[in-house]
Each structure stands twice: as structure tokens, then as C-alpha cells.
Amino acid sequence: MRIVVVGASGNVGTAVLRRLRRERGVELVGVVRRLPGPDAGEPYDRVEWHSCDIGAPGAAAQLAEVFDGADAVVHLAWQIQPSHDQRALRRTNVDGSRAVFDAVVRASVPALVFASSVGAYAPGPKDHPVSERWPVTGVSGSSYSEHKAEVEALLDGIEREHPALRVVRLRPGLIFQRHAGVEITRYFLGPFAPVRLLRFGRIPLVPSNPRLRMQAVHADDVADAYARAVLGDARGAFNLAADPVLTPELVARHFHGWTVPVAAPVLRAAAALTWRARLQPVDAGWVQLGLNAPLMSSERAEAELDWQPKISALTALKELLAGMADGDHTGSPPMAGTPDLPGRPAGLLRARAAGQGNPY
Numbered sequence: 001m002r003i004v005v006v007g008a009s010g011n012v013g014t015a016v017l018r019r020l021r022r023e024r025g026v027e028l029v030g031v032v033r034r035l036p037g038p039d040a041g042e043p044y045d046r047v048e049w050h051s052c053d054i055g056a057p058g059a060a061a062q063l064a065e066v067f068d069g070a071d072a073v074v075h076l077a078w079q080i081q082p083s084h085d086q087r088a089l090r091r092t093n094v095d096g097s098r099a100v101f102d103a104v105v106r107a108s109v110p111a112l113v114f115a116s117s118v119g120a121y122a123p124g125p126k127d128h129p130v131s132e133r134w135p136v137t138g139v140s141g142s143s144y145s146e147h148k149a150e151v152e153a154l155l156d157g158i159e160r161e162h163p164a165l166r167v168v169r170l171r172p173g174l175i176f177q178r179h180a181g182v183e184i185t186r187y188f189l190g191p192f193a194p195v196r197l198l199r200f201g202r203i204p205l206v207p208s209n210p211r212l213r214m215q216a217v218h219a220d221d222v223a224d225a226y227a228r229a230v231l232g233d234a235r236g237a238f239n240l241a242a243d244p245v246l247t248p249e250l251v252a253r254h255f256h257g258w259t260v261p262v263a264a265p266v267l268r269a270a271a272a273l274t275w276r277a278r279l280q281p282v283d284a285g286w287v288q289l290g291l292n293a294p295l296m297s298s299e300r301a302e303a304e305l306d307w308q309p310k311i312s313a314l315t316a317l318k319e320l321l322a323g324m325a326d327g328d329h330t331g332s333p334p335m336a337g338t339p340d341l342p343g344r345p346a347g348l349l350r351a352r353a354a355g356q357g358n359p360y
Helices: 011-020 059-067 086-106 143-161 178-189 195-200 219-231 248-254 264-276 284-292 299-304 313-326 345-350
Strands: 002-006 027-032 048-051 072-075 111-115 166-172 174-176 205-208 214-218 236-240 242-246 258-261
Touching (some): 059 086, 072 219, 111 143, 174 219, 214 313, 242 248, 242 313, 248 258
């Protein structure tokens, strides 16, 4: 079975490669903008690599050649940064996804699995979970959410026009693993965050708001869902989340800190101010998304994919924070530990401010 993974070298892609290489008779093909080097090691070895900027003109034709003969395409490629260049993000996230979908159709690939997100959903409840029937219209003010919803709408059209194509959409919560420590620090915290202090297992102050209730899942559990979606015959959307729900109170208790009540407007203003000052790479849209994304039920994935998370959300968070403190990384370009990349302290010496420059 020939499986092409677009965006195979990032947080989720790395976990998907680890999971699929355990399957007999699977031929893995990776599509990325920057190829892993020959010394990148596992799980990037034994993969047929192709370089393609999916947002570039002519990408669909190039991808169709790579997809020829594939049994399934897994589309994971997505840009989080540079947040100060929304045109660059849209070029990859929306235009690039359109190119991937066009190439799947041109190459007559029978199955497409897309990396959607809880971020695709409209604002929803924080006191009970929603199913996959919750509206997929995004959270206004979050470009990440708006792009995910727009790409899901593109998929709706693909499904109507090509009913024989098996389309699966996976909608996970926050995705954590130890090896993503450097990557997530660069993309979401930036060069000034004192992440080394996390090695003491403490977060002294945790901002608290009644709507800051979020779900997470370990990258390996997400990868298992991708494997089940690719190797099975499921169609449609599937929520992926592990218990428990992450609340400020829970985080403070397990990391020996105190909660500090903060009103939603203050959270948004603080994010906007520090983002504009280039102190950190996350704009206010991410706060808006965190406050409004609904809690999800994973019952459909449990029933139809026979999927169960093996790692709790709290354990996944602890693993990630340990990886951030230790500077854990892998050998692929987006997961690398290179000191002068955008979002790292040494990157400032090369005028690479948070939220600017391509960190991939």
C-alpha cells in the first residue's frame, strides 16, 4: 500500500511516520518543502521524499505526479507562523490545500485524509462535549480557525463532485509530544519565554478564566487514528481528544502554582500588545480561539475507528513541558533544535523576531 503524507516532517507528521512504519506492506512517501537530511534518522529514514511548496504556482501538477499510484493521501501541511504575514499563511493553508485536493482528484487517489482541528468549529459550549455535527464555521478573529473552516468547505465541494473519493477529516484538540518541545516553543512562546524553568515542574502563575477549558491528545494517539483512517474504510469527520479536560485549576494543581483570574478582554489585549511588540508570536486570535472552541466528544472515533487514546491529556502536557524545558527535538527541519531559527533566542541575533520569518 502506497501512502503519501503531505507535511510529513512536523509534529503530527513525525508521529504518523512512526506509526505507519510499523505496518507491513506499507510504502511511505513524504512531501515537504524542505527535505530531511540524510542524517535525520528515524522515523524519516526509509521514506521516499519529495520537495514541494504546495502554495506555489504549478504545485497541483507536481503533486499529481507524486500522487500517481497512491492508495491514500494524508494532508497535514499547515503553517502556524509567521503570524505577522497572513498572506503567507493563507498561501499555504488555503491555496496549498486546494492544490493538494486538486492533485488527489487528478491522480485518481481513492482516499484522502485531512488534518482538520477543533479550531474548525464555531464557538461552542465549555460544559459539555459536542459531536461532529456542530457547525464547522470557525471562530471569527482567529485566522487559524477561519482557514480550517474554509478548507473544510473546499472538501465539502470535493465530496459532492467526486462521491467515489473516500474523504476523512480528523479534528483533534491540542497535540502534544516530547519531541515537539523546541518546535512548539518557537511557534507559540517565542525567544523570551523562560522555558528552562519548566524543568523544576512548576508554573507559578496560571491565568484563569471560566472559558479557558481545552482538550489535548498525544501525538502518538493522533497518529494511531490517522493509521486507522488510512487503512480502514471510514468516511467523514472524527473528533479526537483525551481526558481530562485541561483547566487552569488542574494545571495549577499539578504544576504547583496559583491561578490568577483574568477577564477575557484583558487576555486578548495582553496577547495583542505583546504580539505587536514582537515579544511573542501568538496574536489575539489564538486567545479568541481558546476561549470559544467547544469541547468535543470522541464517541464516533471510538465506535467507528475503534480508537482509544492510550495517554491522558495531562500526561501528554507534562511530556511536552518536559520536552520544552530540555529542548527536545528531532532531525527534521520544522522540528529541529537549531539555535538561530526564528522563535529561538539566538535567532534574535539574526533579526528574526517572533512571528516573522519562515520558521519551517
